[in-house]
Ligand SMILES: NC(=O)C1=CN([C@@H]2O[C@H](COP(=O)(O)OP(=O)(O)OC[C@H]3O[C@@H](n4cnc5c(N)ncnc54)[C@H](O)[C@@H]3O)[C@@H](O)[C@H]2O)C=CC1
């Protein structure tokens with residue numbers, strides 16, 4: 001079987017992206033299952049290598065395939081200090097990767113972290129890389145799914161976020177039966193086609209404390225979420241939908257399955273209603289393992305779960321485990337994508 005050819009973007013050049021890219025690619029085992037071309041500025045990779053190779057194991061930029069997107073001479077680049085120039089650069093890396101993947105030169109995209117605030121400074125008004133990918137591929141139905149395999153038990157945690165980068169205040173009005181159906185449809189399709197789970201069990205969180213306590217602590221559950229769920233169960237008789245589970249206990253068995261024994265949770269995926277409801281349990285359990293994957297695109301896109309970590313950039317201490325997991329998952333899923 002031919003190996004997938006993945007492109008790996010550098011992310012914000014002032015963040016830990018360049019360091020974790022050189023660290024991850026120092027692992028020779030990646031070559032067993034994929035080819036990788038890094039899209040980013042060669043000069044940034046070279047200076048990162050010069051600065052850090054005596055502190056930590058890095059591959060030399062001379063030994064990897066790089067699609068150079070040069071920085072301009074006047075760009076102000078200081079490690080650990082994202083700004084408009086670094087936002088412009090990370091936006092250009094991502095768009096080059098998308099164009100080249102659409103053109104058929106790569107089988108999938110792995111992205112390193114960008115800073116949304118730096119994109120804003122550069123005049124790119126997107127909440128994240130996910131929306132740029134969706135827009136460029138003309139998709140209006142897409143989702144942010146976090147996948148992590150436990151190094152303790154082998155159990156896999158999958159969490160889809162129904163809403164993502166919006167203020168908490170807007171969550172309730174953004175959630176609608178149509179949005180929930182769209183996300184559930186995509187999740188079921190992804191579990192069946194990409195993860196080969198034909199009859200998945202999916203647990204769905206309530207929105208309010210105790211899932212509303214019969215309307216005493218919030219009414220969205222009573223007003224429409226329970227009836228939406230009942231209807232969804234009728235649409236998918238072969239899928240077990242569990243919920244609305246009070247959000248404070250939804251991930252308790254996941255924790256046991258992650259740390260102790262995988263038989264503690266039969267759940268194949270969790271549907272969280274907003275960003276931090278889903279990502280606090282994911283990052284508590286799996287910060288070094290979790291992968292953010294965009295579902296609903298015409299190609300595979302994965303990313304580490306963490307951000308640019310400006311606070312530790314240039315110190316040689318950033319971990320590349322989540323990026324390596326993202327590369328591995330992209331290589332695996334590329335084979336399942338039609
Ligand atoms: N996939 C992406 O592109 C993501 C981008 N972001 C962006 O990153 C920027 C910073 O966000 P924060 O909330 O500070 O989250 P962050 O994930 O960058 O950092 C949170 C904490 O985790 C540590 N950390 C993160 N990655 C690490 C690694 N690989 N090894 C060791 N320690 C690590 C950091 O040092 C910091 O203490 C924001 O502008 C945000 O937009 C955040 C999450 C995902």
Ligand SMILES: NCC(=O)COP(=O)(O)O
Nearest residue numbers: 127128129130131292303
């Ligand atoms: N919190 C997840 C995150 O920020 C990922 O965003 P994206 O850039 O992958 O859209």
